Amino acid sequence: QKLIANNERKKRCYDFLDKTSRSFSAVIQELDDELRDAICLFYLVLRGLDTIEDDMTLDLDRKCELLRSFDKIIFQRGWNFKENGPNEKDRHLLVDFQIVIEEFLELPKKFQDVIADITNQMGNGMADYASGDHRENTAVATIKDFDLYCHYVAGLVGWGLSDLFAASGLEDPSIAKDKRLSDSMGMFLQKTNIIRDYREDLDDGRQFWPKEIWGKYTDDFAGLVKPENAKTAQAVLSAMVLNVLEHIPDVLTYLKSLKNQSVFNFCAIPQVMAIATLALVFNNQDVYHRNVKIRKGTAVKLIMASTNMDNVVAIFREYIHVLSTKNDAADPNFINISIAVGKAEQWI
Numbered sequence: 632q633k634l635i636a637n638n639e640r641k642k643r644c645y646d647f648l649d650k651t652s653r654s655f656s657a658v659i660q661e662l663d664d665e666l667r668d669a670i671c672l673f674y675l676v677l678r679g680l681d682t683i684e685d686d687m688t689l690d691l692d693r694k695c696e697l698l699r700s701f702d703k704i705i706f707q708r709g710w711n712f713k714e715n716g717p718n719e720k721d722r723h724l725l726v727d728f729q730i731v732i733e734e735f736l737e738l739p740k741k742f743q744d745v746i747a748d749i750t751n752q753m754g755n756g757m758a759d760y761a762s763g764d765h766r767e768n769t770a771v772a773t774i775k776d777f778d779l780y781c782h783y784v785a786g787l788v789g790w791g792l793s794d795l796f797a798a799s800g801l802e803d804p805s806i807a808k809d810k811r812l813s814d815s816m817g818m819f820l821q822k823t824n825i826i827r828d829y830r831e832d833l834d835d836g837r838q839f840w841p842k843e844i845w846g847k848y849t850d851d852f853a854g855l856v857k858p859e860n861a862k863t864a865q866a867v868l869s870a871m872v873l874n875v876l877e878h879i880p881d882v883l884t885y886l887k888s889l890k891n892q893s894v895f896n897f898c899a900i901p902q903v904m905a906i907a908t909l910a911l912v913f914n915n916q917d918v919y920h921r922n923v924k925i926r927k928g929t930a931v932k933l934i935m936a937s938t939n940m941d942n943v944v945a946i947f948r949e950y951i952h953v954l955s956t957k958n959d960a961a962d963p964n965f966i967n968i969s970i971a972v973g974k975a976e977q978w979i
């Protein structure tokens with residue numbers, strides 16, 4: 632009877648995974664046995680944390696209390712959360728979070744320790760950010776703030792995954808040694824998403840583009856959507872893309888060091904989607920009006936191809952070339968983009 636309950640609970644966790652991110656959940660389920668459950672649960676714990684951070688109906692003190700104690704909450708059998716606003720998309724996850732906690736407590740301790748440690752650092756980072764001087768309009772001031780925020784929400788995920796890969800024995804312990812490489816795996820994804828999500832975030836009253844970047848061209852961040860500001864908007868967008876390009880050499884170095892096929896696929900697919908998205912958003916003012924996404928057919932082709940380093944390098948080379956053909960000589964960032972493209976191509 633206990634065995635059936637266990638299997639039922641585990642199935643519920645993979646159902647949560649399917650609901651939160653269909654395409655990515657398939658990739659997680661392809662992972663080898665040693666890692667599959669640990670990464671599924673790491674993903675769900677992170678999703679729980681993210682759902683609390685994103686909930687605008689919670690008052691700040693309550694939100695920070697939950698964020699800072701989430702690393703303890705994941706050990707509390709029976710805990711769940713019903714205070715989320717009705718529209719929270721992952722609400723059902725927190726309403727039945729006791730299921731995730733039961734499964735988490737079945738994991739080997741070495742995996743629990745990694746997940747709890749990252750949850751502690753991320754929860755405190757999110758709380759610091761939410762209660763800091765961003766309180767009013769959550770505007771990110773300096774490039775340093777931008778990097779710190781992206782480290783908290785995404786770089787730490789890279790750190791935690793590298794620790795899980797090493798702890799599982801499927802990858803060499805050295806994968807977790809170079810924290811900058813693991814950090815860049817998160818930075819590249821998160822920063823690309825932040826560029827892509829300009830419009831969605833603006834409509835939600837959130838701004839993540841650092842003022843140190845856009846402030847050089849305009850003092851009206853929301854005004855970038857106006858047609859009369861198109862030239863300024865182009866310069867701001869290319870300055871943002873320039874900042875993301877810096878992470879490409881680290882990303883390729885990290886991918887090249889992977890040994891296990893299922894881990895490689897799991898790591899390569901999101902990075903390949905991100906470089907395709909970055910090439911798509913570059914010099915594309917649709918970003919200011921809607922959420923631009925690569926076509927489904929392209930995404931499928933990229934997923935199928937992301938199974939070995941030669942293909943991944945070829946895909947990066949192709950999209951970096953697309954980016955350089957879109958580089959506009961009239962753009963004030965033309966030279967710096969050319970230099971960044973050159974550096975990335977040099978690595979390749």
Ligand SMILES: COc1cccc([C@H]2O[C@H](CC(=O)N[C@@H](CC(=O)O)C(=O)O)C(=O)N(CC(C)(C)C)c3ccc(Cl)cc32)c1OC
Nearest residue numbers: 652654655674784785788789792816817820821897898901
């Ligand atoms: C070594 O590091 C990684 C290796 C492989 C994958 C990811 C990274 O990829 C997905 C990929 C994913 O979730 N894609 C979505 C599409 C989208 O969000 O646009 C999807 O396919 O639904 C992603 O985006 N994030 C979210 C963060 C970027 C904040 C970390 C993420 C969240 C939790 C986990 Cl365990 C992993 C990841 C890594 O994280 C850095």
